[in-house]
Amino acid sequence: MASSKPQAPHPIRVGIVLFPGFEPLDAVGPANVFGAVEGIQMLWIAEQQGPVSSKTGSMTVVASHSFAEMMPQQQQQQQQQGGADAADPKLHWLLVPGGVGTRKEVANPSLLSFLQAWAAPDCGSGLQLCMSVCTGAALLAAAGLLDGRRATSNKMAWEWVTSTGPKVQWVRAARWVADGPFLTSSGVTAGTDMAVAVLKTQLGSEVAGAAAKYNEYMPNTEADVDPFAEAGFVPDV
């Protein structure tokens, strides 16, 4: 906890997609980085509002919103109607965690449609950034969102994840990869580093540094440095 937080110059709403079997730290690492900035709000979104169970750590998180209620109002439609919210989408950033549940969710049309509605090219949703952590990249790939783009994922499920996106330019040795509005990170805690990097590019080094300090976190700052890409690597403990 901190006595004072850095401030975003404008409100940012981050949708975090939940599904049964999501990896808790994939979601909570970035959420704690973003949540250290005043003005960034997290919305926890699942197929249905209510409790969503993870496997690791047996944690259950409550989804505050459903896919249905958080479907984007198309910006084009809003502009035709002259709506005041045309330039202010419901979500500015989207974050998709991984976890064992992705094996099932790659075939969940409801989840894939939600991702497409927000992040497909020229969908007019107004979304600025679409991020994945760990095997969350498989969900973006299965939705066709990474075709022709550079992307990464975690190394322990590498063969399976890359099989879900044959048209993706998979980059094995990367802590995270940025390609246009898409940012994909490697396994679990790589998402926390990606989140710090996102704050840096979007809100500046001062805000990113303050968010890292709030979490007493020493971030890995090099997107291309990834010892886990080497087969058999185990960190020193």
Add this chain to the structure above:
Amino acid sequence: MASSKPQAPHPIRVGIVLFPGFEPLDAVGPANVFGAVEGIQMLWIAEQQGPVSSKTGSMTVVASHSFAEMMPQQQQQQQQQGGADAADPKLHWLLVPGGVGTRKEVANPSLLSFLQAWAAPDCGSGLQLCMSVCTGAALLAAAGLLDGRRATSNKMAWEWVTSTGPKVQWVRAARWVADGPFLTSSGVTAGTDMAVAVLKTQLGSEVAGAAAKYNEYMPNTEADVDPFAEAGFVPDV
């Protein structure tokens, strides 16, 4: 997510204490480290079973158990009764996160009694380890559990936390501190490093390394190395 997890040689039940305004990453960082080991089970315990809201990240986690149902059966009593469970307490390890909610919880007799019942000297609960993350140390201190012991906490709330335990030997420059069965960590992500260190001392380097690898986490392995102890320090981003 991993295809295979390391295995604990015996079941370990870790109670994670939740309260309104807990810091999500304080709880989830260690939970993901421990949860990467088969045989370690997490129980999410709050005053009442059901949803518990955090502030950072607006996350709500469901408590699986209440304080009342998780009060220890005194080992001595069990031994007198010749119960088969005398040597197998309900919880083996306890983890107390921090967060803004600690400011209120230091005066919550229900929470303090729960901590005392499990972790007071000679209480006979059978608990092996009692850990805190961030301002969670204030809750242990307020319960009188750290008197005469070395302990640390996060640096942004240092003045307040240390005021809750005038008989504690507070150590400012520490990523985490181990003193007997008590381990206290500094802010937020310091708890993740403490969790890796706990696995190393309790289950060996191989299990700890595998858990870090599962999370693609490069742990800070030196308990005494703490750049955040220096006033005004901000990490490079």
